[in-house]
Amino acid sequence: MNEVLLSNQVIVYLLSESTLFFLLLVAFIVSLRVLIKWDFESFTPLQFSLEKQAYLVTTITLFVFAMKFLLILYFIFSIDTLSLLVPGAMCGAGVIEANDYGSFLLILKLIILFFLTLWLYINAYDMHTKNHQWFKEKSWLFSFIFLLIIVELGLDFSYFSNIDTHLPVSCCSALFGQLEGANPLPFGLSIPLLLVLFYLLYALVILALKTNQTLLYIISNILFVYIAYYAVVYFFGTYVYQLPTHKCPFCMLQAEYAYVGYVLWASLFVGTYMGIADAISTLWLKQNHTKSQKNVGYLLSFFVLLCSAYVAVYYFKNGVLL
Amino acid sequence: MSGDMMIQIENLNRTFAHAGNEVKVLQDINLTIQKGECVILKGVSGSGKTTLLSLMAGLDKPSSGKVLIEGEPISKLPDAFASELRAKKIGMIFQHFNLFEHLSVAENVTIPLIPSGMKMKEIHSKVERSLTLANIIHKKEILASRLSGGEKQRTAIGRALVANPDIILCDEPTANLDRDNSLLFIDILKELHSMGKTIVVATHDPLFDNLSFESRVIPMVDGKIV
Numbered sequence: 247m248n249e250v251l252l253s254n255q256v257i258v259y260l261l262s263e264s265t266l267f268f269l270l271l272v273a274f275i276v277s278l279r280v281l282i283k284w285d286f287e288s289f290t291p292l293q294f295s296l297e298k299q300a301y302l303v304t305t306i307t308l309f310v311f312a313m314k315f316l317l318i319l320y321f322i323f324s325i326d327t328l329s330l331l332v333p334g335a336m337c338g339a340g341v342i343e344a345n346d347y348g349s350f351l352l353i354l355k356l357i358i359l360f361f362l363t364l365w366l367y368i369n370a371y372d373m374h375t376k377n378h379q380w381f382k383e384k385s386w387l388f389s390f391i392f393l394l395i396i397v398e399l400g401l402d403f404s405y406f407s408n409i410d411t412h413l414p415v416s417c418c419s420a421l422f423g424q425l426e427g428a429n430p431l432p433f434g435l436s437i438p439l440l441l442v443l444f445y446l447l448y449a450l451v452i453l454a455l456k457t458n459q460t461l462l463y464i465i466s467n468i469l470f471v472y473i474a475y476y477a478v479v480y481f482f483g484t485y486v487y488q489l490p491t492h493k494c495p496f497c498m499l500q501a502e503y504a505y506v507g508y509v510l511w512a513s514l515f516v517g518t519y520m521g522i523a524d525a526i527s528t529l530w531l532k533q534n535h536t537k538s539q540k541n542v543g544y545l546l547s548f549f550v551l552l553c554s555a556y557v558a559v560y561y562f563k564n565g566v567l568l
Numbered sequence: 569m570s571g572d573m574m575i576q577i578e579n580l581n582r583t584f585a586h587a588g589n590e591v592k593v594l595q596d597i598n599l600t601i602q603k604g605e606c607v608i609l610k611g612v613s614g615s616g617k618t619t620l621l622s623l624m625a626g627l628d629k630p631s632s633g634k635v636l637i638e639g640e641p642i643s644k645l646p647d648a649f650a651s652e653l654r655a656k657k658i659g660m661i662f663q664h665f666n667l668f669e670h671l672s673v674a675e676n677v678t679i680p681l682i683p684s685g686m687k688m689k690e691i692h693s694k695v696e697r698s699l700t701l702a703n704i705i706h707k708k709e710i711l712a713s714r715l716s717g718g719e720k721q722r723t724a725i726g727r728a729l730v731a732n733p734d735i736i737l738c739d740e741p742t743a744n745l746d747r748d749n750s751l752l753f754i755d756i757l758k759e760l761h762s763m764g765k766t767i768v769v770a771t772h773d774p775l776f777d778n779l780s781f782e783s784r785v786i787p788m789v790d791g792k793i794v
Contacts, residue, residue, distance in 0.1 A: 286644070289578075289579075289633055289641075289644075290632055291631050294630065294631055297644065374648075375646075376644075376645060376649050377644075
């Protein structure tokens, strides 16, 4: 059997994902039945029974979704640990690129996480109405997420069962560092321009947040997360590693760097996801913004401050920039 | 009596699953209670009185049918809204008092007002008024565990009244009281009735058969109003 499938982390991860999938499958079957027969205005035994089942589905879904947020962290931790088994890999970056499924799986997980956040917002709105006004919207969204999760589970198994521990993979410096002179940054940006864009977009997000410009808020948030990824990998990350040639989004997740990658990426993605999900749900449901907007501002500000702090601390210690 | 409807119940049913069987605890209940009315639900144990009170309070959900409080259907309210409704409109008095034994009388009565976000000064004034009305003000600093049955019941009355609810629901309120204390309880009920409160009492105590104030007795047998 594949050595990877016998590692503790992968067994725990795949078992957890499968268990959660089974719970979601039950919730999905029940929710389809509820969705088809739902009529909140009715006071019949069927409708009362459906309402109890809907409550059960919501409870299961909330639990599973909370677990999924934790499991993505565990997934990253697992692939990072697998770098010890896969020749050539120095961190999760090499392991992710060990076959064709890895990158696609990681991107799919991030997409699912976004839709889960959106579902949480719609659910929160629904639970604050007397007549479950948004029940159908959140149920359809749940069905869509479930379909994505089916693909995710298939990819999970395909990915881990197709990692060849005898085949060397590229390490992160090969993947992100030496690109034979090619500019890896988007839109042909240089590092100084990338940084200007990074801080400008952050300011735009905060401005849109303060002035309640929902559409601007969504666009600036999407652009910010995109630019922030490159800014971390190609600039701020080098200060985390204190090495100008070390460019990697994964190594900072290791104990050697105090696991700061978890804090950095979590504050960026949670902040952005909350911001976009809040904005989309307010547009979709035509509701007022939730109080979580403030937290979005705090999270993104924390992310920007943390990134900037690494540069500032390095400069004050050494008197030069990398 | 104003003639306005306070509680309206339409085709209410409640069934429980027990050992694979369906037990019908309430069957096709239709009932209208006016504002300021005092209604006595009379029936032996197991006749469905407590279940009916729980449904009126939004503590339980029916299997089918409607409960409306001042025209608003409450049988489907999500928990947060049902709690809000109870906190504002309904005071409950239970057979076993349901007091916190390690808290004083005044503290027990204060508890329902804590989530309201009122200022402490206002809370104190409401608690004092409620304890006076329930005739237990002289024991306000005493721990609930040190009270007699009658005093515990009066504390429970104080707690039910502290938010000045329109509806008072009492579940076997005199079952653990001696005759003198039961009569005292009925006197307090009379005073509440004169204040215009809507009162529903579930009991099998014969003392409620001929009250000295206007009331309506509704007999219940096997989950039905007869």
